[in-house]
Amino acid sequence: MAAPPEPRRDPARHDQRGPRPVNPAIVLGTAVSATVVGALAVEPLRRLALRVGLVDHPGGHKAHRAPTPYLGGPAIILGTAVAGVADDPRVHALLFGGLVFALVGLVDDARPLGRLPRLAVETPTALLVAVNSVRADLTGVSWLDVTLTATWLVFAANAFNLLDNMDGALGAVTTATGLTLGAAALAAGSGPVALVPFALAGSAAGFLVHNWTPARIFMGDCGSLFIGFTVAGCALLVFDGPFHAPAGALLATFTATVDTGVVLLARALHHRPLTCGGTDHVAHRLRRVGLPAPVIVYGLAASAAVSGALAVAMTLGLLSPLVALSGAGTAAVAGVLAFQQVDVYRVAVTA
Template sequence: MLHGLAAATAALVLTALLAALIRTLMLRFGRAGRDTTPHLGGIAVALATLGVAVAGPLLGVAALGDGVAPLLAAAGAVALLGLIGDLRPLGVRVRLGVEAAAATAVVTLAGLSPGAGVLAVVWIVFVTNAFRLLDNSDGAMGAVAAVTALGLAVCAIADGRPGHGLLLSVLAAALTGFLVHNWHPARIHLGHCGSLFTGFLLASCAVTVHAGAPGARTTAELFALTLLVLTDTVLVLLSRRRAGRPLLRGGGDHIAHRLRKLGLTTQGSAVVLGGAALAATLVALQVHDGRVAPVAVLPLALLVPLAVVLLLRVPVYGPASRRRTPHARTPESAAAPADFAGGRG
């Protein structure tokens, strides 16, 4: 317990310090000094999480546990992929291919059957990018991911996987340290490096921790733990499809943006998203402990289409974005970053 607390504290402080240093360097040297809000803060989260997790065994104070080292290597590769994407936009096929390869390595080591393994790879890649898409509003992604990491840490410890529990606790602490700089008004953003790293590590840990207990309970838990990011992704893709907008081009059409349209502040939107993630995580923990049946997740599943329908009614595009021809471009669409190829969603 003391070792875990020390590791989490170290990750929190280290991330906060690294993020401040990266911001200073980016403001001075990035884009010839024109960066007003740097987007490489994910380097701090990845380095702090990986560094603290590896430092335990090296210092002889904590063991990684079975299967944690390969998981760290795969997550590190995804973080590097994201960093390259931050510096130079990558093609969708390249990025998804690397993510799928990393997910395949994790699933193979987890010992899943071929059928379950294929589904797990697809799920990991989807959740990884869903978390990246959520990085679109100050504090939103960090709050949701930190809550999810803590919930998964509890599941891992309860299932006798202290190494995974420690890793997830360190990740939650690192995200909390980053929120010091990412809370509105954000002074630095995660970027692809941090958001892809976080999403991949959460999804991979979820699969690994639940690998020994497939079935309805596991399905219910994983759905509840990722309810927020899945809802946001479905909302965005459906909204852009209905509006005739390119699916891969970013814009202010996420849950956080719609909540602000309804009158919430940026901070309020992050708190609401974090609170919703906490509520869903508590349901997942109840299912994991066997206190409630997996069917208890059904009300949450019914809330997803209801929330999507209601949020779709919030105008976010304006009349100019309705049903364009495929090649038509407006100043708004030209300036919007691509969700999957670069920039913030």
């Protein structure tokens, strides 16, 4: 009897899959260089933003009280670009996609775009990156995996965009996520891929020096979309397989995913527009119950660190992917439901 045929493989994707260690000195140098670049690039970008009028003015649902310049995002991108030394075409495809998302965000910072124009650029970019081997192998059907991956990349990028709603919040979450995702990549033997989250963590930490409350500069949609896309893409490069991929993707984006779930469910229940800005995010709800802003930021970062640590444990074989996926999914649903108990829509009436 003839042997059954082997399953079809995508050489462009799987030839990169074997263990590829990287010199620890390169990892450390990448992280340190990104931190320095991220910290030093902020001030000239801040002055440029003030000169050209790229400033976020207070008012409406916005919590800051003074005009604050944008352009922190390019500092994070410049720091992360240090990872471009990685000898891996998937990394280059990922950074290209992140840059396109960042450009969409930069245009939106300068002149707000509607959701449809943003999606009109984000969707084909995500599809192009997925075709170039940055994707999850969930079904074994190439076109379906590409479609699912592109959908996830767009969702995650915009989820991180929504999480940028308090001074220092996204910078702290990105630092924690980048460090744990980089550790997971090293544990999985994906040395070149590990350079990206470590560089992202370093650049976010450098930016955070200027963005800690009260923030002197914001990263804007340019920075938050870049971060979300890069984190989501890195997770797909580190975690592969029907259970590993979704578990790793959810754990790497857990904090942002829960925040988006909280907002979407609350707005649906209260018949409010789903895509408008508002003060109904997790950070705002924690503020509503009396927690100070720095404590909230530390809490969000801790949440990202814990979920990231679980992803590392899964990579090391200490945690079953199925258990990790079901546990993270259950925790996410519980968090979304629990935060609905904090009423942020009721207007306080004073005598």
